[in-house]
Amino acid sequence: MRKIMTRFAILILSVFTVSAGATAATIPLIMKSFPNISSTTIELLMTIPSLGIIVFTPVSNWVADLISVKKTIMTGLVLIFFGGVIPAITMNFPLIFVSRIILGLGTGLLMSFSQSLIIQLYQGREQQRMLGLSSVFQGLGMFVMTYAAGVLLNNGWQMSYWVYLIVVPIILLVGVYVPKTVGKVVDKDHPEAASDSKKIDGKIWLLALFAFVFNATFAFISIKFALLVVSRNYGTAADASTLLGLMAFAMAAGGFVFMYVQKHWFKYTTAIGLGFATISFLLLTISHSLILSGLGVILVGISVSIFMASMVANINKMTSASQVAFSTSVVMTCANIGTLLSPYFAKAISNVFGNQEAGFTFEAGLIIFAILFVIATFVGINYSRFEYKESNKLSNNVRTQN
Missing domain, CATH: 1.20.1250.20 (MFS general substrate transporter like domains)
Incomplete structure (x- = not known):
């Protein structure tokens, strides 16, 4: 059972590599709420996370060297949670804008590990299945989060951002079922490889x-x-x-x-x-x-x-x-x-x-x-x-x- 939950915890990470676009449907309503903000700036709310992803994806490996891969992944999930839900509780546009950058930073911290852990932990056909299932989880997860955000949108655009509450149980799942030493590579034959x-x-x-x-x-x-x-x-x-x-x-x-x-x-x-x-x-x-x-x-x-x-x-x-x-x-x-x-x-x-x-x-x-x-x-x-x-x-x- 533990092995199954570990696999699930690793696969579910792929969902959050594309979660920034789950609330794209809120943009027209946000424009109405902030008529003094240019439409171009508001549209940036959906693309600005990419900058955080680009910067922090390579940085994530140095962070992992300092605090471990598992803690890096959990830090990324925590940032995604806070960056995701802040728009649900504030009407301060600069703060909302910053929250989207935070969301991108969190995504960048876990993005590469959502794939590299599969390569490092599984072999042969099991690795093939895990890589394939990662794409399945990403596609279905993207649909579920987008659909849920759309349903919540009926009660106002801020409600849509509560969809990021789903991150909380995933943080607990990773904390319990992902090994502390995950991601460490020890090559006895080639110690210089590190x-x-x-x-x-x-x-x-x-x-x-x-x-x-x-x-x-x-x-x-x-x-x-x-x-x-x-x-x-x-x-x-x-x-x-x-x-x-x-x-x-x-x-x-x-x-x-x-x-x-x-x-x-x-x-x-x-x-x-x-x-x-x-x-x-x-x-x-x-x-x-x-x-x-x-x-x-x-x-x-x-x-x-x-x-x-x-x-x-x-x-x-x-x-x-x-x-x-x-x-x-x-x-x-x-x-x-x-x-x-x-x-x-x-x-x-x-x-x-x-x-x-x-x-x-x-x-x-x-x-x-x-x-x-x-x-x-x-x-x-x-x-x-x-x-x-x-x-x-x-x-x-x-x-x-x-």
Whole structure:
């Protein structure tokens, strides 16, 4: 029973890596409550947590060195709790703004560990299942929190922020069931490995670049999809919002797809995730109906789960056990930077080619994903060249079955 609860405690952490967007529906009502605050500033409430995530994700590893991984995770959860509920109890906008930054800081502290702990604690098929289930938990958790916040919204926008009370039992769960020594890597054969734990292999930077470009392109769906639907006259902004709601379920489904794909075609998991992304953007590029666009959105959600889970699995295969945690934080940080810069990336593409249409943005995304797919396929064919050469010598390095 304890092992099951430990697994659950680790998996549930993935929910809080995306919890900042759970209250996005409150923005219009907040604008009415603060008419003297610019709409742009109020909209920042949903994106400003990304800055905290970007800064504190790599910092989390140094914090863990000082106070332990478990205490770092619990500190992150406490910050998420306070940052989450403060808007529910105050009408002071500067304080609300600061609370969202605190939420991002807390998310950054636990983000990399939500994945690296799976790599360090589980092996083989169990590791595959845990990585897949992490995506399932993230997708379903995102839906549940967003839905709960929407229900609470009927009683005023401040009520929606009480959804972060769910963090309290999770803090207790982590405190009771996650071992105190979790995250520590001791390599008896290579005692010098600990001193190299903050070094980043060149192959990890390649993964980080992939994650950056993928997220910068994937986020086109968030910033351009509604405009695509409306500009082509086959739906309304509300229709687009409904279709985007399917993405949470698609991400959950993607977790199960990842488990199957990694079991049978591990070396090509990243390429398969990019294949889904390429097909999805192709459908969105040619779509003139809500049905076809809905299918495209679903495939995007599946691709995100497969791709991001494959990044974590690849980190395990391409670096030493002692470097997994910090390498994971670097890749996750680059992915978040990609998401944050996506609007500017899309604008730059439009300006360079002189085409401001939403459809063109997805055409550009299609080409980018196709290029990444070809590169990932090449890496899959030559995967043995990218593996960490001494992984078979490290007694505690996690091995993933091919």
